[in-house]
Amino acid sequence: MPELPEVETVRRGLQQLAVGRTVLGVDVLNEGSFQTESALDGARFVAARRRAKMLLLDLDDGRCLAVHLKMTGQLVVRGADDWGGGHPSDSLIGELPDRSTRVVLDLDDGTRLFFNDQRKFGWMRVVTQETVDEMTGGLGPEPMDDDAWPRFRELVRRHDRTVVKAALLDQGVVAGIGNIYADEALWGARVHPAARVGALSDKALRRVLEEAAEVMTTSIDLGGSTDRNYVDAEGRRGAYLDFARVFRREGQPCQRCGATIVKTRVAGRGTHICPKCQRLPRG
DNA sequence: CACTTGACCTGTCCGC
DNA sequence: TGCGGACAGGTCAAGT
Numbered sequence A: 001m002p003e004l005p006e007v008e009t010v011r012r013g014l015q016q017l018a019v020g021r022t023v024l025g026v027d028v029l030n031e032g033s034f035q036t037e038s039a040l041d042g043a044r045f046v047a048a049r050r051r052a053k054m055l056l057l058d059l060d061d062g063r064c065l066a067v068h069l070k071m072t073g074q075l076v077v078r079g080a081d082d083w084g085g086g087h088p089s090d091s092l093i094g095e096l097p098d099r100s101t102r103v104v105l106d107l108d109d110g111t112r113l114f115f116n117d118q119r120k121f122g123w124m125r126v127v128t129q130e131t132v133d134e135m136t137g138g139l140g141p142e143p144m145d146d147d148a149w150p151r152f153r154e155l156v157r158r159h160d161r162t163v164v165k166a167a168l169l170d171q172g173v174v175a176g177i178g179n180i181y182a183d184e185a186l187w188g189a190r191v192h193p194a195a196r197v198g199a200l201s202d203k204a205l206r207r208v209l210e211e212a213a214e215v216m217t218t219s220i221d222l223g224g225s226t227d228r229n230y231v232d233a234e235g236r237r238g239a240y241l242d243f244a245r246v247f248r249r250e251g252q253p254c255q256r257c258g259a260t261i262v263k264t265r266v267a268g269r270g271t272h273i274c275p276k277c278q279r280l281p282r283g
Numbered sequence B: 001c002a003c004t005t006g007a008c009c010t011g012t013c014c015g016c
Numbered sequence C: 001t002g003c004g005g006a007c008a009g010g011t012c013a014a015g016t
Helices: A004-017 A129-136 A148-159 A164-169 A179-189 A202-221
Strands: A023-028 A045-051 A054-059 A063-068 A073-079 A101-107 A111-117 A123-128 A262-266 A269-273
Touching: A004 A045, A004 A054, A004 A073, A004 A111, A004 A202, A054 A129, A063 A073, A063 A129, A123 A129, A148 A164, A148 A202, A164 A179, A164 A202, A164 A269, A179 A202, A179 A269
Parallel strands: none
Antiparallel strands: A023 A101, A045 A054, A054 A063, A063 A123, A073 A111, A101 A111, A262 A269
């Protein structure tokens, strides 16, 4: 669930809440969620970066705390006396730590950074910048970069026999797209997710990339998508799904043509399409 | 080699 | 009410 807009929203929150803070202590509640060969205590966060769906929290000693939220990860900063208040109805999380809390970092201003991860797929790793380069080296372009198109074209054309949705989900082709924004971008570009890349024109592929960038920009403005349990660094849910055109809209009319949105399976993933707007080309 | 499927986990929902 | 099973989707390893 956390895709580019969600991770970017978390990054912006951590920019405000964690950068400049020094780690005083680390409490690992689930061993598999935290990997390091050297202590994190005493290190200070100096920058919060993002590449694809990975958060990169640079440390003042040249190392980096890399975080991947995978499906159910959350990074939430709370003050010591913050009970998680607010209204239970619009809050997805209550008092922390809770049963999904895997790692807790104590920060020097009295706040704590909670890494929650219900399904334990996510991870935190303290690594060198060299390792960061290795982890990010094979990634495709960021879809919102101005020069993403020529690189995307070069990479996606290596997968002419693949269905276009699988190519969009391949982080080595284009970075940061997951199931929600793949469906949204393909609808916007009027391209069928099961179309083979080789059957699509450059023009159609460029339209898909541009739609992906646009839908992600919109989503960042709305704080991302909360499908199940995504929240930002302050524990707030995102509003994008209230405006989604096809994702989780099966049975509803297409806002462009009125046909009924259907849910199917493409590339092994739940996939939402307008069967009238998104026709499948032969080949 | 290119591509697809299964595994990793846990919680939720659905049918019996 | 309880229980089995399908499903959710990011990524990597294993299989075709």
